[in-house]
Amino acid sequence: MTLGNSMLIPILPTMKSELHISSMQVSLTITVFSLVAAFFIPVLGYLSDRYSRKAVIIPSLILYGIGGLLAGLAASMFPHAYAWILVGRTLQGMGAAGTAPIAMALTGDLFKGAEESKVLGLVEASNGFGKVLSPILGAAIALLIWYGVFYAFPGVVLISIVLSWIWIKEKKRDKEPPALNQYVKGLFSVFKHEGRWLFTAYLAGATCLVTLFGILFFLSDTLEKVYNIDGVVKGLVLAIPLLVMCTTSYITGSKIGQKQKLMKRLIVTGFVLITVSDAALSFITNLTFFIAVLAVGSVGTGLTLPCLNSFITSAVGKERRGFVTSLYGSVRFFGVAVGPPLFGWLMDWSRVGMFLCIAGFTFVVGVLALFLIRVSSNQEEGREQPKPSKKNKKRQIHYLKPVGGR
Numbered sequence: 001m002t003l004g005n006s007m008l009i010p011i012l013p014t015m016k017s018e019l020h021i022s023s024m025q026v027s028l029t030i031t032v033f034s035l036v037a038a039f040f041i042p043v044l045g046y047l048s049d050r051y052s053r054k055a056v057i058i059p060s061l062i063l064y065g066i067g068g069l070l071a072g073l074a075a076s077m078f079p080h081a082y083a084w085i086l087v088g089r090t091l092q093g094m095g096a097a098g099t100a101p102i103a104m105a106l107t108g109d110l111f112k113g114a115e116e117s118k119v120l121g122l123v124e125a126s127n128g129f130g131k132v133l134s135p136i137l138g139a140a141i142a143l144l145i146w147y148g149v150f151y152a153f154p155g156v157v158l159i160s161i162v163l164s165w166i167w168i169k170e171k172k173r174d175k176e177p178p179a180l181n182q183y184v185k186g187l188f189s190v191f192k193h194e195g196r197w198l199f200t201a202y203l204a205g206a207t208c209l210v211t212l213f214g215i216l217f218f219l220s221d222t223l224e225k226v227y228n229i230d231g232v233v234k235g236l237v238l239a240i241p242l243l244v245m246c247t248t249s250y251i252t253g254s255k256i257g258q259k260q261k262l263m264k265r266l267i268v269t270g271f272v273l274i275t276v277s278d279a280a281l282s283f284i285t286n287l288t289f290f291i292a293v294l295a296v297g298s299v300g301t302g303l304t305l306p307c308l309n310s311f312i313t314s315a316v317g318k319e320r321r322g323f324v325t326s327l328y329g330s331v332r333f334f335g336v337a338v339g340p341p342l343f344g345w346l347m348d349w350s351r352v353g354m355f356l357c358i359a360g361f362t363f364v365v366g367v368l369a370l371f372l373i374r375v376s377s378n379q380e381e382g383r384e385q386p387k388p389s390k391k392n393k394k395r396q397i398h399y400l401k402p403v404g405g406r
Helices: 009-019 023-050 053-077 081-096 100-110 113-142 148-167 180-225 231-256 260-281 287-313 318-349 351-372 393-400
Strands: none
Touching: 009 023, 009 053, 009 081, 009 113, 023 053, 023 081, 023 100, 023 318, 053 081, 053 100, 053 148, 081 148, 100 113, 100 287, 100 318, 113 148, 113 231, 113 287, 180 231, 180 260, 180 287, 180 318, 180 351, 231 260, 231 287, 260 287, 260 351, 287 318, 318 351
C-alpha cells in the first residue's frame, strides 16, 4: 500500500514534462489514488467481515497490479496517456484499500495476546519499511525509464498474491456472518459504548501521519531548494526518519504484549516526543541537527502507532473487526493525504508559525489520549487475565475488553 504513492514521487517532474501536463494534473495522480483508497477501505472492510479476509485481499492485489499495468501501457504506448494513467491509478486505489487495513484485521484473527501485539508491530514496521524503500526504489527505476515504476507494481503484487495464497490459512468461521441490518446495529452499539476512545485513537493515528509526512514534504522541498540535494541522495536523506520510525515500531510491537497500561504510557510519551520535536524544529536551520531532532519525533511516532494498532484491533470481535480496523486505515490514509498540502499552505505563511501550530495540535491530541484512552481498572500490569469460568463469564467479561467497555 505504501508503494502506491511514495514510489511515484521521484518521477512526477519527469511525468509532467513527458506528458505535457500541468502541476495540478500531475498531482492528481497522487490525489486520485489516495481519495479512492480512503473511500473504499471501509467498504472492503465490511466485505472482509461478511465473507473472508483472503476473499478481499487476493482480488484487491490483482486489481492493484492491473491498475499499474494499465498505467504503464498507457505511458509507453498510448498517444494521449494521461487520462488512462488516471484510470489505472483509480484501479490501484481501489486495490490498495483491500491490502494493509485488511491485514490488520487478519492479524487480529490469527494471533492472540502478546503474539498479536508483536505481529501488529511487524505490520507497522513493514508499513514504515515500505515508506523507506519507496522513494529510493522509484528514483532508481526512473534512471532506466520514467514509466518503469508502473510496471514494477505488478511484479511486487504477483509475489504478494503467491505468498498470500499459499501461506495465509484463515480459521473457519464458527457461525454465519450477521445480516446487514444486524451488522450495522452492532457497529452503532460499538461506537455508542466505545466511540469516545476509538475516535480519539483514530485522531491520534491520523495526527502522527499528518505530522510525519507534512514535515517530510517540508524537508523534501528544503533539500532541493536550499541544499541542492536531489535524486537518490535526496531519497536516502528522507529515508532516515522513516527508518527510525520503522525500527522503533518493530521494537515496540515486540515488547508491549498485552500490557495495556504500558501501551497508554507509550502513546502519551510518543506525543510528548512529537510535540517537543515539532516545537524545536521551528528554531533549527542546520540540516544535521534538523534530521536528528526530526528523528526524535519519528521515535515518538514509532512508539505510538503499534500501541494504537493493538488497542483498535482488539476493540471488537472478529465479526466486525474488519470494518473498525479499515475505518482506522481510512483515517490514516486521509492523514497521509492531508499532511503535504497542509504544510505547504502553512509554509507560505510562516516557517516558525507552522511548526509551533503543529506542536500545539499534537500537544492537544496527546492530552486527549491521556484522558480518553482508558484501560480496564482491573488489569494487572504485565499479566494476562485468567480465563473466566462458565459460571462467572458474564460477570467477568468486561475485564477482557481492551479499554472502556461496559
